Amino acid sequence: MGMTLTEKILAGRADRDRVRPMETLSVRVDQTYADDLGGPITFQILEEHGVRRIFDPDRFFVSAMVNAPSKSIEVANTIGKMREFCERMGVERFYEGGNAGIHNCLAVEEGLVLPGELLAGGNSHACTGGGVGAFATGMGSTDIAAILITGRTWLRVPETIRYIYKGELPRWVTGKDLILFTIGKFGVDGAQGKAMEFAGEAIARLPMEERFALPNMAVEAGAANGIIEPDEKTLEYVRPRARRPFTPVYGDPDADYAALHELDVSGLEPVVAMPHLPSNTKFLSEVGGVAVDQVYIGSCTNGWMTDMRAAAEILKGRKVAKRVRLIVIPSTTQIYRQCLREGIAEIILDAGGIFSPPTCGPCIGAHMGVLADGMRSVSTSNRNFVGRQGSAKAEIYLVNPSVAAATAVLGRLGSPDEL
Amino acid sequence: MANVLTGRAWVLGEHIDTDVIIPAKYLITFDPHRLAPYCFEGLDPSLASKIQPGDIIVAGHNFGCGSSREHAPIAIKALGVSCVIARSFGQIFYRNAFNRGLPLLESDYPAGSIRTGSRLRVDLDGGRVENEATGEVFEAMPIPAFMQELLASGGLIPYVLQQMARN
Secondary structure, eight states, X not given: OBOOHHHHHHHHHTTXXXXXXXXXXXXXXXXXXXXXXXXXXXXXHHXXXXXXXXXXXXXXXXXXXXXXXXXXXXXXXXXXXXXXXXXXXXXXXXXXXXXXXXXXXXXXXXXXXXXXXXXEESSGGGGGGGGGTOEEEEOOHHHHHHHHHHSEEEEEOOOEEEEEEESOOOTTOOHHHHHHHXXXXXXXXXXXXXXXXXXXXXXXXXXXXXXXXXXXXXXXXXXXXXXXXXXXXXXXXXXXXXXXXXOOXXXXXXXXXXXXXXXXXXXXXXXXXXXXXXXXXXXXXXXXXXXXXXXXXXXXXXXXXXXXXXHHHHHTTOOOOTTOEEEEOOSBHHHHHHHHHTTHHHHHHHTTOEEOOSOOGGGGTSSSSOBOTTOEEEESSSOOOTTTTBOTTOEEEEOOHHHHHHHHHHSBSXXXXXX | OOSEEEEEEEEOOSOOBHHHHSOGGGTTOOOHHHHGGGTTTTTOTTHHHHOOTTOEEEEOTTBTBSOOOTXXXXXXXXXXXXXXXXXXXXXXXXXXXXXXXXXEEEOOOOTTSSOTXXXXXXXXXXXXXXXXXXXXXXXXXXXXXXXXXXXXXXXXXXXXXXXXXXX
């Protein structure tokens, strides 16, 4: 019996010929990172234990991205300490201000997570890296501290569930809709502790950036990681970015999967995750005209160039509805610059929207669009938990960027076809 | 850490996520004492003030799902909660809790068998939960050997440093 892609990567990083699901392994980590929430805890742990050197400063990067640019004196002090820590430890890649970005996206964009590699990032959406065919998983501050000391971590080999998407996606249906549909069907613990492997012709046809939404939200199904086998499109994306040599890894044809789910996507519509769980899904046409107060297009799920273009296509020459606060946030500085070059920033501003530099801000209720009591947010991000974007008395609906942009114009949840 | 714990139960629901346990607006600090008053705010803002040291959280599936924020187990521990019993846990939270020395037990206890206020006797080593008032006993998954090693070492970092010294 062969091994799945996930098992093969883990076997390689454990220096073993083969591994089996449920085994606990010590594995080498290729890349890790921290942000301004978890990072300060990690650094305090290292300082408390007198750790003066980290395993490899080139395999670690830090991004001030959640409460940044500093929203308060306390945050400013924290970020200052993070910068000092990085200088002391020889960590060159410190992203703040003019090169800021959401680290789950930076890891991919900067070629710091590569096919066949093992990424353990200090953020639950580190699983985004699975979009290039890496084993990518999120961890807390103590685990990241241990990785910085040893270059290794422990993992239980997850069983793999393979999701095969067949058919051709209808207009306005994106990678985001595929993952919302999947979580809606199988639940927020439908892949608890498992690897979600996304495959099939519909995945093969997706542009790279749309693919990332699937592994990004694997954690919303309880998965350890989400992964897509690298194809030519993946390698074309990765090759010019890669910061080090890499060897793509592929699963064996006779690999043993915990389950295989075939999903025909030809008849799919855009999907909406209703409050307050990502699994609480409906098709857009079933939702009805829910009036909204804020529309947020961004986050590590949908702040890619593809998403910015999709939003701009809808917003061009149109105006955001009167009561709606539209906030558009590219995930990284490179994307931000590209939006300026392509006139997308201007389209958004002309429409009456806000165009912000990169930050996680509103996704996590940190700053830049925190919700008041009773506010309704339509968001391209990944979580609609109670209190996620501010008040516990607010509501969050998750959608794709085209639907979000159309909703901003309509003033209520709706389809681009209605414009 | 005592391997047999006794305490009062707080029964919470299904899929208690990390945003409900501690919202991001409080994550500008990781000082346990500053986080504790806001623990479970998304569920019930008064809950933190009612939970007493030694109390036990009992929940449904997927407790701690969501964010990697270690502030979640830090806040729960800061309330004095001695352990969390749930049908299943979000896996990042699971690691974070043991790394921080907060024990978790997975148990498929029958619905309705434990109520808020029930006094529980929890045997962490044996994987047993007893409702002291009714005498009912529920099986729990024994804590995996590796997690027991972590707890015995005082958490992940002392464990890792001990391993390095040994090699």
